[in-house]
Amino acid sequence: xxxxxxxxxxxxxxxxxxxxxxxxxxxxxxxxxxxxxxxxxxxxxxxxxxxxxxxxxxxxxxxxxxxxxxxxxxxxxxxxxxxxxxxxxxxxxxxxxxxxxxxxxxxxxxxxxxxxxxxxxxxxxxxxxxxxxxxxxxxxxxxxxxxxxxxxxxxxxxxxxxxxxxxxxxxxxxxxxxxxxxxxxxxxxxxxxxxxxxxxxxxxxxxxxxxxxxxxxxxxxxxxxxxxxxxxxxxxxxxxxxxxxxxxxxxxxxxxxxxxxxxxxxxxxxxxxxxxxxxxxxxxxxxxxxxxxxxxxxxxxxxxxxxxxxxxxxxxxxxxxxxxxxxxxxxxxxxxxxxxxxxxxxxxxxxxxxxxxxxxxxxxxxxxxxxxxxxxxxxxxxxxxxxxxxxxxxxxxxxxxxxxxxxxxxxxxxxxxxxxxxxxxxxxxxxxxxxxxxxxxxxxxxxxxxxxxxxxxxxxxxxxxxxxxxxxxxxxxxxxxxxxxxxxxxxxxxxxxxxxxxxxxxxxxxxxxxxxxxxxxxxxxxxxxxxxxxxxxxxxxxxxxxxxxxxxxxxxxxxxxxxxxxxxxxxxxxxxxxxxxxxxxxxxxxxxxxxxxxxxxxxxxxxxxxxxxxxxxxxxxxxxxxxxxxxxxxxxxxxxx
Ligand SMILES: Nc1ncnc2c1ncn2[C@@H]1O[C@H](COP(=O)(O)OP(=O)(O)OP(=O)(O)O)[C@@H](O)[C@H]1O
Numbered sequence: 190x191x192x193x194x195x196x197x198x199x200x201x202x203x204x205x206x207x208x209x210x211x212x213x214x215x216x217x218x219x220x221x222x223x224x225x226x227x228x229x230x231x232x233x234x235x236x237x238x239x240x241x242x243x244x245x246x247x248x249x250x251x252x253x254x255x256x257x258x259x260x261x262x263x264x265x266x267x268x269x270x271x272x273x274x275x276x277x278x279x280x281x282x283x284x285x286x287x288x289x290x291x292x293x294x295x296x297x298x299x300x301x302x303x304x305x306x307x308x309x310x311x312x313x314x315x316x317x318x319x320x321x322x323x324x325x326x327x328x329x330x331x332x333x334x335x336x337x338x339x340x341x342x343x344x345x346x347x348x349x350x351x352x353x354x355x356x357x358x359x360x361x362x363x364x365x366x367x368x369x370x371x372x373x374x375x376x377x378x379x380x381x382x383x384x385x386x387x388x389x390x391x392x393x394x395x396x397x398x399x400x401x402x403x404x405x406x407x408x409x410x411x412x413x414x415x416x417x418x419x420x421x422x423x424x425x426x427x428x429x430x431x432x433x434x435x436x437x438x439x440x441x442x443x444x445x446x447x448x449x450x451x452x453x454x455x456x457x458x459x460x461x462x463x464x465x466x467x468x469x470x471x472x473x474x475x476x477x478x479x480x481x482x483x484x485x486x487x488x489x490x491x492x493x494x495x496x497x498x499x500x501x502x503x504x505x506x507x508x509x510x511x512x513x514x515x516x517x518x519x520x521x522x523x524x525x526x527x528x529x530x531x532x533x534x535x536x537x538x539x540x541x542x543x544x545x546x547x548x549x550x551x552x553x554x555x556x557x558x559x560x561x562x563x564x565x566x567x568x569x570x571x572x573x574x575x576x577x578x579x580x581x582x583x584x585x586x587x588x589x590x591x592x593x594x595x596x597x598x599x600x601x602x603x604x605x606x607x608x609x610x611x612x613x614x615x616x617x618x619x620x621x622x623x624x625x626x627x628x629x630x631x632x633x634x635x636x637x638x639x640x641x642x643x644x645x646x647x648x649x650x651x652x653x654x655x656x657x658x659x660x661x662x663x664x665x666x667x668x669x670x671x672x673x674x675x676x677x678x679x680x681x682x683x684x685x686x687x688x689x690x691x692x693x694x695x696x697x698x699x700x701x702x703x704x705x706x707x708x709x710x711x712x713x714x715x716x717x718x719x720x721x722x723x724x725x726x727x728x729x730x731x732x733x734x735x736x737x738x739x740x741x742x743x744x745x746x747x748x749x750x751x752x753x754x755x756x757x758x759x760x761x762x763x764x765x766x767x768x769x770x771x772x773x774x775x776x777x778x779x780x781x782x783x784x785x786x787x788x789x790x791x792x793x794x795x796x797x798x799x800x801x802x803x804x805x806x807x808x809x810x811x812x813x814x815x816x817x818x819x820x821x822x823x824x825x826x827x828x829x830x
């Protein structure tokens with residue numbers, strides 16, 4: 190039982206979770222000690238799941254077990270490294286032929302086995318394998334559903350909504366594709382016009398509909414914050430449409446995916462599912478990169494066969510916090526098109542402009558089936574790709590370190606030479622109490638502090654609350670990590686001290702404390718990720734925590750009603766997904782770590798709508814992060830089971 194002992198050591202040192210070890214012990218208890226090797230691989234599968242990977246990729250494990258598993262973990266002490274076996278040593282205890290070992294094991298056999306070996310290469314916990322199978326089957330069926338419209342028939346409506354142009358408009362291509370297909374992905378960075386496109390798509394669908402009443406359209410996003418942003422941006426874009434189209438769409442309200450599917454307390458299942466589908470014709474999901482594999486399976490299962498599913502998101506952002514990288518995997522290679530000649534012809538007919546030949550691939554349908562339903566938008570309307578935030582985001586996304594190497598130490602000179610570069614700044618610091626960093630934070634929070642010091646009359650409470658919450662979105666610190674000198678925990682302590690002195694503790698209630706909800710709490714209708722602020726409208730008023738409710742209305746809750754919150758002057762970049770802040774400050778730590786990747790940095794930078802400051806203690810660490818990519822395995826694009 191050497192392998193189980195190794196797992197026990199790892200668990201004792203908190204290298205792996207108790208649940209990972211329990212799975213291995215359960216397999217050995219049920220099947221006998223000669224299944225120890227399989228039990229060990231099962232524990233690794235569970236461990237990887239906890240790190241967001243839906244399966245264990247056996248090839249990657251063989252290639253470099255330590256790097257793939259990130260074991261020992263970064264936090265491992267010198268003593269624990271001395272005490273525990275290393276992954277390579279553990280793997281050497283396994284028989285040579287893992288594939289046969291797994292194929293012959295009862296743990297992978299039959300419809301009720303805990304594990305599934307897929308394509309001889311990927312080991313899954315059954316539930317996650319099933320999610321992938323369900324998503325693949327549902328999407329394949331939806332991809333088959335094609336409207337009978339020809340490109341030529343669609344053209345006049347698109348001409349009206351997008352205008353006629355002699356050059357290709359990918360927004361228009363995306364709209365045409367989504368009219369044609371039952372499933373579409375529109376991916377692109379910030380400000381590339383995903384919302385602009387989708388509003389015109391909805392107008393097109395309503396105008397061309399064959400049914401009598403209007404189409405039932407549902408808008409959703411993974412978090413409350415993202416849903417609120419979606420409602421606001423769709424509302425803004427509808428306002429820009431010609432009146433006859435704006436009238437067709439009416440007022441749109443986005444909800445969280447949980448609300449759309451109908452959360453039921455104390456269970457993972459939803460009110461809407463395959464047997465009780467949503468009553469809908471079109472579902473549009475924004476910020477789809479944040480949707481994990483379990484939620485995507487629930488969503489695709491709950492859609493009626495005739496409904497269109499349209500996913501919007503930025504494929505280059507961090508993947509979901511929970512397991513999977515659904516959007517990233519489905520639209521891998523989207524920049525290259527890979528459209529079949531038939532599809533390209535149909536799209537060209539709807540546009541009056543031919544697609545570039547470099548985007549056409551005769552083998553596209555076999556090799557890239559999802560790309561026949563995907564359009565990538567490149568041109569940001571918000572940011573200049575050559576300067577400022579757009580430039581920084583692009584350099585990081587394309588893993589170009591040369592420009593960064595020059596910009597990091599000289600950002601002020603770049604800004605002086607070109608005013609359009611003044612919305613980005615790099616701030617080198619030697620420690621977390623550096624005066625320049627403190628000044629940045631104090632100045633960033635000064636307008637909020639001023640608002641909080643006002644004595645607010647009862648009648649002015651609502652507009653004041655509105656102003657406070659709007660101000661809260663104007664400045665935000667984002668950290669790459671939770672722990673350490675540059676982690677959110679330490680930063681929150683520092684910011685609390687700088688803004689409120691040492692009379693208050695960062696993790697206790699005080700007026701001015703910014704908090705984030707860390708767990709869905711249906712009793713108060715708050716979701717994981719919701720941000721609130723503790724306020725006292727005047728010296729005699731009780732402390733309340735101000736949140737924006739799902740419909741935009743302000744809510745004033747007593748702190749005692751909030752069971753799961755943490756201070757959030759600084760939050761992790763992971764938690765900031767789906768949000769946008771006027772001035773975003775991304776704080777990078779003073780050492781390299783496996784979690785630091787180009788996806789992480791890109792996601793942090795693209796949270797900024799007007800101004801970005803990159804605070805860093807180690808320029809090499811920033812460059813190393815840009816060179817690191819996160820690879821999450823999975824078989825969504827694989828046609829084997
Ligand atoms: N073809 C276009 N012509 C004119 N304005 C456009 C066009 N496309 C987008 N815009 C404008 O550019 C801005 C950004 O577009 P939009 O909000 O649709 O981008 P997005 O990709 O949805 O952004 P986000 O990443 O923030 O969700 C909006 O003000 C929109 O009206």
